[in-house]
Amino acid sequence: MAPSGEQPVTPALWIRHDSEILPLWWDRLCSQIGPQPASRYASGLFDSDRRRPIAQWYNPALGAALLVAIETGPEWPVQRFAVFYAPPGGGFTKIHMDNHEWFTRTPQKSPTEDEAFAAAIASAEAFLQVEMDFI
Template sequence: MSAPSRPLPPGWTRYDGPLLTIWRSRYEAVHGEAAANSFADGMLVRDHRRPIAQWINYGLRSAVLVAPASPAAWPVQRFAIYYAPPREGFQTVETARHEWMPRGPRGSTTDADAFTGAVEAAEQFLQVEATFGALG
């Protein structure tokens, strides 16, 4: 994975540990108790879908996640970017599609390409969100 082109906004840090519990609790606060069990192959319940990338801002109680979004059996796999805004909520960040076909032709986009693109988009989102938040 390539290094970020710019430093992360103040207060944000990359978190390389296990899936943060904020994802399940925020998703279920929005969609109901036990709703996370069926979301994206249970990705928010069991830390089994890899790779993932996470950033956290402890002061804002906010986080960003890049994780697989489509069930493992689907012919097209996708990474999505999720945002836990300050204090409460759960949002999917809309960006270009970061996808690949596991049985795609040679030379097509791979899972590593899709993951790298999603991580870069998440870091860009953090920059924009920090700028927008500073203006408000």
């Protein structure tokens, strides 16, 4: 229980937001590597908001975000989902986790795109749990 007169500490909320990639990603990436390289990063993932599927969480209280998205070019035979993190206060990083990939030449063979996406989401959610322990 919080001491008299003090409010208990409430963890900041992570809100799922999958409809469009947040502008925060573009801003953070441009500030780190510049607009030209940013437009090519992960096959233009943050430049044109066209690569799907995505899963995204945003924490407005912290100014932080987490994203699961395809990072490989569409022409690659192996496609891979990556987890990207924009921590509170600035910056941008790719979280190195298990490879969440599938093969376009054998789309029905496990792991499928849906299985890889589900595994990447599970990794992202596990990361959020750990991250909240440090905030």
